Amino acid sequence: MRIEADQITRIFGTARAVDAASFVIDRPMVVGIIGSSGAGKSTLLRMINRLTDASAGRLMIGGRDVLALNGRARRAWQADCAMIFQQFNLVPRLDVVSNVLHGLLNKRGVLPTLMNIWARADIDRAIGILDRLGIAEQACKRAEALSGGQQQRVAIARALMQDPRIILADEPIASLDPMNAQIVMDTLRRIHDEDGRTVIANLHTLDTARRYCDRVIGMRKGRIVFDGSPAQLTTGAARDIYGAGADFSEAMTSTALEPSPPITPDRAYAERLMAD
Numbered sequence: 001m002r003i004e005a006d007q008i009t010r011i012f013g014t015a016r017a018v019d020a021a022s023f024v025i026d027r028p029m030v031v032g033i034i035g036s037s038g039a040g041k042s043t044l045l046r047m048i049n050r051l052t053d054a055s056a057g058r059l060m061i062g063g064r065d066v067l068a069l070n071g072r073a074r075r076a077w078q079a080d081c082a083m084i085f086q087q088f089n090l091v092p093r094l095d096v097v098s099n100v101l102h103g104l105l106n107k108r109g110v111l112p113t114l115m116n117i118w119a120r121a122d123i124d125r126a127i128g129i130l131d132r133l134g135i136a137e138q139a140c141k142r143a144e145a146l147s148g149g150q151q152q153r154v155a156i157a158r159a160l161m162q163d164p165r166i167i168l169a170d171e172p173i174a175s176l177d178p179m180n181a182q183i184v185m186d187t188l189r190r191i192h193d194e195d196g197r198t199v200i201a202n203l204h205t206l207d208t209a210r211r212y213c214d215r216v217i218g219m220r221k222g223r224i225v226f227d228g229s230p231a232q233l234t235t236g237a238a239r240d241i242y243g244a245g246a247d248f249s250e251a252m253t254s255t256a257l258e259p260s261p262p263i264t265p266d267r268a269y270a271e272r273l274m275a276d
C-alpha cells in the first residue's frame, strides 16, 4: 500500500507540531520515526490514523485521500490502520481475549461489544492470534494481571484482529524493560515480514531504530530533517535530528533501563468505546 504524505501540517495555537511533512513509502516496510520529545512524532502518527485532524496537506494511502475521510469512511480507515500506544490502552479489568476482540469495534456495533457478546469464529480467531504471539495461555486472565510486555502483545493482537494493512505504534516499547522491548519489537518486525503489513513506529532509541527498521525518518521541531536507511543514520545525522551539540552521545538515546510506570486505565480508549 503506497503512502504519500504531501506537506502535512498540524498547528496547535501558534505552534507547528508537524510542519509540512512530506514522504513516500512505496512498499510495505518497517519505518521508525525518531526525534526528541516534542518533535511531532505522535502528532504525525495520529494524523495518519485520523485521531488528530491535519491543519493542511494531503495524505494519499492506497488511493484513499485519508485527510478527507469522514464518518463511516473514517472509521473504516481506522480499522485498516491500527494503532498501538506506549501505555497499551487495554481495558484493565477485562480478560485478555475480550480485549483482543475489541479490535473488531470498528466493524461491529458498540452494543454487542459492550455486552461482550462475540461469535465463536471471532473468539477462535482472537485465540489464534494470541497463540501466534506466544500468549494464548493468558487468554482468560484479566489484562491488568499481565506484565507490560505481555500487555503490549495483547494490544498488538487487538490491532491484528482488525486485519489492518498498516500498524502505527506510538512509542511501543518506551514503558518496557529491555527484554520485553525486544520481544515486542521482534513481534512488530515479524508482522511485517510474515504478513507484509507496513509498520510505522515512533521510537525513542537510536539502536532500536537501526536494528529493526528498513527506513528511519528523523523529526526536529515538527520538520522532517532526515529520511534514510539505518546505515545512513550516522552519529552526525543523529546529532542533527536531536539538535545536540558536540557533547551528543548515542547513549542518551539508547534503551534506558527505566522501571515501567504504573499502568493506568486509558480514558481515551474508554471514551472512544462509549462515543462511537
Ligand SMILES: Nc1ncnc2c1ncn2[C@@H]1O[C@H](COP(=O)(O)OP(=O)(O)OP(=O)(O)O)[C@@H](O)[C@H]1O
Residues within 6 Å of the ligand: 012, 015, 016, 017, 018, 035, 036, 037, 038, 039, 040, 041, 042, 043, 044
Ligand atoms: N493536543 C495538543 N494541544 C496543544 N499542543 C499539542 C497537542 N498535542 C501536541 N502538542 C504539541 O505539539 C508538539 C509536538 O508534540 P508531539 O506529542 O507530537 O511530539 P513527540 O515528538 O511525539 O513528543 P514525545 O516523544 O514527548 O511524545 C509539542 O510541542 C506538543 O506540546
